[in-house]
Amino acid sequence: MIDPRLLRTDPEAVRESQRRRGSSVEVVDELLAADAARRSAIAAFEELRAEQKSLGKEVARADGERKQQLLDRTRELAAEVKQRQADSEAASARFDALLAGVGNIVADGVPEGGEDDYVVLESVGTPRDFAAEGFEPRDHLELGELLGAIDIERGSKVSGSRFYFLTGVGAQLELALINLAMNKALEWGFTPILPPALVKPAAMEGTGFLGQAADDVYHLERDDLYLVGTAEVPLAAYHSEEILDPETLPRRYAGYSPSFRREAGSYGKDTRGIFRVHWFDKVEMFVHTDPADADAEHRRLLGYEKEFIELLELPYQTLELAGGDLGLSAARKFDCYAWLPSQDRYREITSTSNCTDFQARRLGIRGRFADGIAPVATLNGTLVAVPRVIIALLENHQQADGSVRVPAALRPYLGGRDLLTPVR
Template sequence: MIDLRLVRENPDLVRASQRARGADESLVDQLLAADTARREAVKRADDLRGEQKSASQAVKKATPEERPAVLERAKALAAEVREAEEAQRAADAALRAVHTRIPNVVAAEVPPGGEDDAVTIRTVGEVPAYDFQVRDHIEIGEGLRAIDMERGAKVSGSRFYFLTGPGALLEFALAQLAISRAVAAGFTPVIAPALVRPEAMEGTGFLGEHDEEVYRIERDDLYLVGTSEVALAGMHGGEVLDLAAGPKRYAGWSSCFRREAGSYGKDTRGIIRVHWFDKVEMFSFCAPEEAVAEHLRLLQWEEEFLQALELPYRVVDIAAGDLGTSAARKYDIEAWFPSQGTYRELTSTSDCTTFQARRLTIRYRDADGRNQTAATLNGTLCAIARTIACLLEVHQRADGSVHVPVALRPWLGGVEALTPGMTLVAPVPPVPA
């Protein structure tokens, strides 16, 4: 949630953020009204409790003649206190209802506009040229016996798949490479649960406007996560963190599930946009004043990973109207897909400021020992299925083989290329330097 003090002191800033997002600006006034009503309800309940306490003291001091009237007044006050406390609970609920509908305040540097208005910050690597007819990743993957969409659909429906043989080994190799690089950068590796309670989903901003994207297990009132960000954020819900030594960083691996509602006809061929995939996600808790620098560090680690995979890409600054609920700013990295002749999103990183931590009551102690709300940030290090698709396309060769980037070779038995009909080789862990 956004800071109520910010709304009280600078409502025009929040209104401007709502306009930039294309969101309902009137929610700001509704929030201010609900905040005023709640404060009035709190004051009335406090005042009545004070009167009730005085009345209780008066009963003790009353003469026999005064006692009936004083007791009657104390009894009436008790009823009024109960009503006032109920009114306060209702005011609390009304305030939270509107408070949770307002997304994070957009950072001042974010470009205006919508999905088509992202600003390219830099382009890295040369777009490859091919002297043969380019294939898409499905044709390449089927030739390598690495991807089986037909049987995936038979077993689970559309947008499901099997990774087989070299495809399965590619998944393991990418996961190992991503986790090993994250650990070297100081992240704690985590295998995160893929099922979470509603509090974690709401706390990270994935319910409300986005609930159509989410799979829900109604019988158990649990949700399948679309990213391990949800579990990693919820892991420290209600806690006070020690951030004296700097940001607390996790690299979470989990399976991810997305309904992809409304995406029909968009990247539906192959394994670019699917209902299930595995992902390595970076997540950071830090002091709010460190969040901007931490955001750039997450972006740097993402770029270094794609450079290790020898993929050409561009970094884009996402426009306000295309930001998620929790993000104040977001960078996407789009890698080149030869079959489409364009760049497509491969990773992203978001600065959520104190928005998620305020919902989840995640705090830290400042230099004076006072509890403050932490900032949270997330960044995809490797969305594995989509990365496999990109690797197969960028590194394809005329004979149907695929070049293996040097960084991946230790996790693929040292092979330099994936070839049709190849004999699988057991991975060999890298030798420490």
């Protein structure tokens, strides 16, 4: 959540951030009123509670008629204090609920606009000219079927639409990508983690996934646990309610886990193949750091993503997203889009977000800094989302006969193979 002090000292900054997100600006006035009501209710409760404590001491010293008067007042106060406490708790709950719906403060320099108003920062690599090579490129599903790598039909039979099996070299490709990603993360100084894929509501709420993204989350009602849509959730909550020594920052983690998403609102979009699915595996980078270092750490994560994509020899673009396309927790976000020949366009395969102290404040993750104890900053970045990277690999490195060239960086993880060949 945002710092409530910012709301009180500079409400215009919060209004401007809400405007840039395309979110409610009026909520700022509602919050200010709710904050005033909350503080007033707390003051009234504390005043009566102090009187109650004072009377208790007087009763112990009094006798006779005076003692009876004090006891009568004590009984009256007990009911009043209970009511004031209820008023205070209700006012605080309203304020907290309103504050939880306010997104992180959009960083300076983030583009204006919505989903289509991103800025392309760079284009790296040149898409192949398949026409010059004399053949029409197949899409990833056709290639996956030729290679015996992807089975959509049985995925749908067993689990329903937007599920799949990776088989044969498809399964080997996933393991190769995961191993390459984890080895690179180790090389960059990350600690590898295999986090739980089920988390308590506090972890999901703390990372901002029960607000605008709630419809996309799977909830196990009987256990009151959530299936994570990204390892960002358990990695963020890993240090919840802890105070970290600044000498140990930044703490960089690389988590490998399954990710589960309802894909609510995506009916009819990307229905062919494995681009938009309900389950996939992913390696996620996550950082807890000093807020003063968050911007530099964000650029570092983007650099790691780009380096990994270049190891896979994929043409790609780096984008900065507009304020209206940021998730609740992000103050700034960069995406990397790989070229997909079958779609004749670039599509998202990684993203990295600077969440400043927004998630840490909600999760109670603080640092013992020189000027006192304060929330740390958190950042996340996708290193590899397996299905989308497999799509990009198959389509960009395909050959006319349906075989697929293996990038040099992946060959050690595929037994030295430099070519995947059709099995049918």
